[in-house]
Amino acid sequence: MTHRPMLNKIKLFFIVQIILSFLVLAGTLISILVIPSYLPDYFIWAIAFSFWVFQCGFSTIFAFRYRISKSSLSTIKLSFILIGSIQILITLATNLFGIFDLPIFNTLIIKNFQFLILSLIFIVMIYKLIKDMLKYRVLKDYIIRDSFFTFIPFAFIIYKNSKYFISSIYFLDDSVYSLALLNINSLRIFLEGFLIILIFVKTIYLRGNKKSSFLLLIYFYVSNLNCYIVSYFNSKLLFSHYLYQGIGIYFICPILLMLSIYYSITEQEKAPDQVLFDDSYMNINNSWISITIGIFPVSFSAIDIISSSIASGDFNGIESLVIILLVMILLVCRDVILRKDNLRLIASVKRANEIDFLTNMYSRNYFLKKLETINTDYALFFIDIKSFKDINNIFGHVVGDKVLVEVANKFKELKLLLGKNVFYCRYSGNEFALISKLDQVDLILKFFRDLENIKIQHNSDLIHINFNIGYSLNDSNINLDLLIQETDYALMRAKKLKGPNNSILMYDDNLKTDLEHMNILKKDFKNDLLTGKFHLVFQPKVCVKTLKIVGFETLLRWKHDKLGEISPSKFVPIAENLGEISSLDLYVFKKSCEFQRCLIDKGIKLKCSVNLSLNTLKSYEKINEILNIYKEYKIPKHLITAEILENVSLNNNAKTISYINLLRENGICISIDDFGTGYSSLSQISNLYFDELKIPREFVIDARTPSKLAVIEAISILAKKLKVTSVIEGVENYEDFKLFSSLGFDIVQGYYFSKPLTKSEIIDYIKVNINNKIS
Template sequence: MGGSYNYYIVALSVVIAILASYSALNITTKISHASGKSKYFWLLAGAFIMGEGIWSMHFVGMLAFHLHTEVRYDIWLTCLSMLASIVSSFIAFYITMPKNIVWYKIAIGGLFMGSGIVIMHYIGMEAMIVQAHIRYDHKLWVVSAVIAFAASFAALFLFRQFRNQSSYSWLKWLSAIVMGAAICGMHYTGMLAAQYEAHGSLTTGHNTPSVDVFLLYGVTVTIFAILFISWGAMFFDRHVLERMAYKDSITGLPNRNEMNRFFDTYEGSDSIAVLFLDLDRFKSINDTLGHNIGDLLVQQVGLRLQQFIRRDQMAFRIGGDEFLFIVNSGDLARIEAFAKDILQTIKKVYHIGGNELYVTGSIGISVGSIQENDRSILLKTADTAMYKAKGLGKNQYCIYSDEMGTREVRKMELEKDLQLALEQKQFYVVYQPKWNVRTNQLYGFEALTRWNHPRLGHVSPSEFIPIAEETGHIIPMTRWMVEEACRQNKLWQSQGVAKPVSVNLSTRLFETDSLLDMIHGILTSVELEPEFLELEITESMVLHDIDDIIRQLLEIRKLGVRVSMDDFGTGYSSIGLIDRLPIDALKLDRLFTNDLDTPSKRAVIHAIILMAENLHLDVIAEGVEHQEHIDFLSQLGCYVMQGYYYGKPMLIETIEQWLKDHPGAGAPENE
């Protein structure tokens, strides 16, 4: 007994198999990007679509086959065949779910998928209620099973290779076609293996469709509905929800979520370059012109950066004024040229809201393989290199090196040990004298903090002071420092040396709004007259809330405490505020002292001294090391000197000997 096929319906069954395969494989791409319970939601969805697609293809294929007799189906066996295809699909997808997977696990997944196809087919055949006995050709039966296993393995392998490509990539369609071939090839080879032996009482009914035929048509329509609904859900997820979750709303660039997804799904072994870009002094623009202008500036920067996006170059906005580039190449020459192009593009003028803005960027570069390094290492090292670039003067790029990493480890260690250093009294104070050359007498001392680390030895202040300011430890350190300087000053007064001692202040002290109470409390506790304490501030404070700083300084000066500006003339323009700042003295940075033989430098110093005289401010020159320095400065009208010529920063014991060696040190000063 033989049968015939309706080839239009055969074509329909092939289309169903391919569409179901594509939908299922596309849905399971979400597994790689999802986490937690959502991962299993997409896994179940993919298995359901795949299983339903296999099952529907089989029964549509059966609809295309005409035995010229009435065919009915056992409902329980039919449901069991559907369950077999869904469960096998779930197991196959679950096994191949991890990002990093070896080939034999793909083979196991293919085994389960192929087994599901074979089991579903032959249970479906067993569900047929027909007036004939079905006998199978064993060779063709084996061929049908081999086709199912081989094609399933190939489809899963292709899917693993290309699942991170675009949803409409021909590579994914190739995976779906191969999977469809596995289903259809197995089905029609299995049908070819089946031989029907009619019973004696055979009744033909090929012109009278049975109820089961209408049910099969209903199943077909339902499956198409499931496929279209799943495609609609994927389209909405990919083009609406995904855009909201993975695109930055201001710049249109991919955001931090997209960056994390890239690292989660990247499986290449080649080196990549991570470029961390941070805009220089963006906070000043944001604070002075408002966040709306700041957002518009970030938007325009983002538009300029989009021109650098290529197939092997990706750009992300990861927050605020921070951007990240990933380049699929370890070629340093190309990466450096790329960084230069970015910096050159960013520094061009911006016209925003009637403002002409100029902004630069600093870029940190880290090169490595994700297979060899954790992503956090590449990001952290790029961030470290970026801060190094800022330290070099901004508008520069810097490539991370092992030496830089060693410094970073040391910085972290010092940061961790700062609190312990305060508790164990590892800090100590040294004093450097200031000398008045006109009266040939001691003018005062500057107190400086030093750190004797129990394991690392003496740590430079230029290394630990910035860390202390960043962490906030500078506040208790300064409190301790002022108290130590005041106690020592009180002791010197009892020995006949009554000179002021100056202590450096950090901006962090002004932010606490408790500086006045701290100074007053220490002076009262030590019983030191306020005029014997001098506080040194820096020009960088003018970048903060200058009105609040002036208010606090006025209150401190009302106590009788002197205030001086340290490192005057080094990088910040405070000339316009100098008449408003309640200070008593200006300290010329050693930058001026080291270049006194230059006529232009002497002219600048002379101008500063004349300005200070008009404002009734003392001028103190730092970095005085030679007699020539003294002669030049004296001729220009500067008479108070501080530097190695008169003495290095010294311990208390050394200072006492120094005082004995300088007779004018203990005598009162008469201007």
């Protein structure tokens, strides 16, 4: 982005130069109409000299003081700078010779020097532009074909005027200096024009610097007009010559050039991969631009061929026009072929945007566009494959892709069953979307109920596939965004339904109320977190052997002004959705350390457990904040335990594991929460150093079944072998306590001993029970 102070400086230079341009124009008109002597020559040269000093100053400031990094200075902007700066400097040098009335021979030297410098600059810039443009197939075709056709008139110029080139290079014949300069300038015009055309073609496709390139093109034609006919008849067309020099060279051209540079600064370029095939620019293949853009590179050469023939008195109209006509015919043929290539390429890009390559289903973007065109009532389904992440973790992504393809085939079967009124897509990774008429909803639900436990064979394993399905019914009063939100919420709630089979849930009035509440909570979340509406409660952890309190877990509650107490099962997903889960973690950790410091000051030393999310654990900055809080409150080592979910160690890279180990190295204990609920636990557990295994409440509920009991006992034995503490939560009654005590667990937590307590309640509880058995 351009800095405003810089733009103000640029505007100031523009004002000064426009004033000077008007002075030059006025001087020219006065010299032509009022003062019939040689004085006007010097008058014009003097004003022009001062004008070019200012122009040169502007270009220098622009090139060296404009604060833009080299990496972001595009080839196009660099082209504008170099063309403008070199032209200004060369013109300044030429005008100095005019002021001091130096011989024509020296002017020829200056012109040859100008040709050499400009040609080298243009060749370098042409090379850079072509190298940059060859990355894109559309532009590549233009460059290859245009370069070939535009060099035909270039070769023709050299062939027809070779003796004048030789004379101008070796200065052998002063009598032909006008023709020599004319032909030298022809080469310079060709190179400059070809560079500007490349810039023009690129900016049409990439939609950046359009104004700059258009002004540069106009500048090119205006600035080189005197090279065609007018300036070669000095005595006969003196009036026209002065008028052109004053109005064209010293008034119009500088303004065009400066505006071109100005817009090259201020215009924003857009990323090619985003706009190269934008719908609004596809018409380039169907409009006059496609034909005429190829003729531009020839047009400046064609005019020059004719003008050089006129100036040399050797004009052969038929020969010149035939050459030009042939080139233009070839260019038109080129554009017809190129247009077909472009349309084929655009069709393939459009198809890639509309079709999911893996499943051959429609893409999400195309599906949403289709939804916008439907004006009748319909049902919208979101369908999610259950435990798809676990399938990827266990069997790998290749098998996961195989599952997606198999599910896509089931949708095709549904299409055959219900006909064209069903439209579906792959909505995201393992989520599909489907729309149908309202009278087909029951048939669709029956179809998916019959699909329960799809079996996919992988080597010797059978993978069972089931679905979470949320759907809602649309009517004319519901807008599309709201319908998608409702269906997505129905799917989210369906995912929470327990059971191995398909979970299907329709969006109804109950879900509508829940969704409204969720939106209220989303709106108030950040403000309530800042204003203390969230508060901590603490649940004691009791030693199985001594029945004494050995610690507590910090839990978070939210007391909402309108909706009352909100449980973590509701507000944690909201925090994750809002991207605020780490803020929640840091809030709880700081408040826990604050409370722990309070207990330590009272002479109470118990372990405090705090939950940390994956988002926090994978951020080095957040880990640093946690350690800073820990050190700020000067908590002794091992009195804070960070509880992390088991899947953190399963699904994340070595950096995350190293961050967790960093916590442990600084004295924070690590507890693996919900151990046994993930997959491949035993093979992955060695990746992480930890101090505690915590078994979730789900195991307690099903503890009486033989298989669950065997797993629980194995976990207890594993903890002892690893020499870590085993904790069981959710102990609600004496039978549960007796069972887990017999299985050898170290610590229990649950309502059998205490519900979660407020700060004052937990302090009283500790005072009563810290040295006594809890009865």
